[in-house]
Amino acid sequence: MSILFILFILFIYFVMPNLLKSVSVWSYMKTVLPRIFLFSIIGWFILSLSAIASAKELPEKPIVYFGLIPLYTPHLMYEKFQPLMDYLSSNTPYRFKMRLAKDYNEIISLLKGGSINIALIGGVSYIAARDKVDLVPILKPVNPQGKPFYRSIIVVRKDSNITSLPDLKGKAFAFGSRWSTAAAVVPLYHLYNSGIRLSDLKTYFHLRYSDSVVREVLKGNYDVGAVIDTTAYFYKDKGLKFIFVSEPIPTLPIVVRKDASEELVDAVKKAILGINPENPAHRDMLKEWGEEIRYGFVEAKDSDYEGIGRMVEYLKEKGVYFRVDEN
Numbered sequence: 001m002s003i004l005f006i007l008f009i010l011f012i013y014f015v016m017p018n019l020l021k022s023v024s025v026w027s028y029m030k031t032v033l034p035r036i037f038l039f040s041i042i043g044w045f046i047l048s049l050s051a052i053a054s055a056k057e058l059p060e061k062p063i064v065y066f067g068l069i070p071l072y073t074p075h076l077m078y079e080k081f082q083p084l085m086d087y088l089s090s091n092t093p094y095r096f097k098m099r100l101a102k103d104y105n106e107i108i109s110l111l112k113g114g115s116i117n118i119a120l121i122g123g124v125s126y127i128a129a130r131d132k133v134d135l136v137p138i139l140k141p142v143n144p145q146g147k148p149f150y151r152s153i154i155v156v157r158k159d160s161n162i163t164s165l166p167d168l169k170g171k172a173f174a175f176g177s178r179w180s181t182a183a184a185v186v187p188l189y190h191l192y193n194s195g196i197r198l199s200d201l202k203t204y205f206h207l208r209y210s211d212s213v214v215r216e217v218l219k220g221n222y223d224v225g226a227v228i229d230t231t232a233y234f235y236k237d238k239g240l241k242f243i244f245v246s247e248p249i250p251t252l253p254i255v256v257r258k259d260a261s262e263e264l265v266d267a268v269k270k271a272i273l274g275i276n277p278e279n280p281a282h283r284d285m286l287k288e289w290g291e292e293i294r295y296g297f298v299e300a301k302d303s304d305y306e307g308i309g310r311m312v313e314y315l316k317e318k319g320v321y322f323r324v325d326e327n
Helices: 005-020 025-057 072-090 104-113 123-129 179-192 209-219 229-238 263-273 280-286 302-317
Strands: 063-068 095-100 117-118 135-141 150-157 174-175 204-206 223-229 240-246 254-257 295-297
Touching: 025 254, 025 280, 063 072, 063 104, 072 095, 072 263, 104 117, 104 123, 123 179, 123 302, 135 263, 135 302, 150 179, 150 209, 150 229, 174 179, 174 209, 179 209, 179 302, 209 223, 209 229, 209 240, 223 229, 229 240, 254 263, 263 295
Parallel strands: 063 095, 063 117, 174 204, 174 223
Antiparallel strands: 117 254, 135 254, 135 295, 150 223, 150 240
C-alpha cells in the first residue's frame, strides 16, 4: 500500500468532514494542514517498519567463493568469468564471488585449506591437487562442436622458417605456467617423445599467462611458444603460424571438495547443465562469457584425466621439473 493511498484514506476520514463544515478557509488551513503533516509522518513510519520487516524475512544468500586458475591476466579473467558468477548467483540459492588464484599452487592451497569448496582448474592442477585433498570433478565445458576437449598448439611467427618439432632444437621456447596443461605439460610431453629435451633448446622460460606467451613470440623475443587453442586461434590472424596441434585434451574441470554440501553441488550442476546454447536467450547470454565456457557443459569424472596423469608421470621419469613448490 503506497503512502499516497494511506494519506488519501486519512484525508477522507478525518479532513473532509471538517472541510465541509468549515466557513473560513484560513481557519481550515490553520487547523487541517498540521493534521495532514502528522498523518504523512505516521504513514512514512508505518511503511518504513514494513520494509524493515520484509528485509528480515528475506535473508541474504550465503556467499560461495569460486576459485579460478590464472589462465589470463586478472582483468581478462574477470571479463571472461564474472558472467558465470552472476549466472550462478541468479540461478542458485547462493551468491558466488570469484576467487582468482595468483598461481596454480595457490588454487591447490585454497582447496586444501577449505577457503574455497569449488573451483575451475586445469587437468594437471587437478592431478596434483587430488593427492593433497579429496576432490570430485563434477562438470567440464564443451567446445564449439559440443565436445569436452581442447588442444595444445605450438606457434611461431608467420615469417618463421620453423615448420615442425624437429626444427625446434637450438630455438628459444616460451611456455606457459609449469603446471599449465596446454601451455607446458602437453607440449613438453610431445617434445620429449620427438627426441627433443629442454637441454636441446637455446633457452626457455615459463610465462604466467597464455596471452603473454603469444605476445612474446610476436615481438620476436622467443622463436616459439605453446598455448591453449582458444588463445592461438584468437591471435592467428595477427601473425601466427601453427606448427603442432595436439590430440584432444579433456577440458578444464569444475571440481568440488568431497565434503562440499550436496545442496551446493546439486544447485551448481542443475544451474549449469540447464544452460542450452541452442536457446536464443541463453545464446545471447553466453556471448558475454569466456571462450572456454560459452558453449555449455557436461558432467565430468576422475577417469577423464587419467591420460594427463600419465603424461605427468612420463615427464617426471625424464627428469622434467615437477616439484610441488613450482608454478
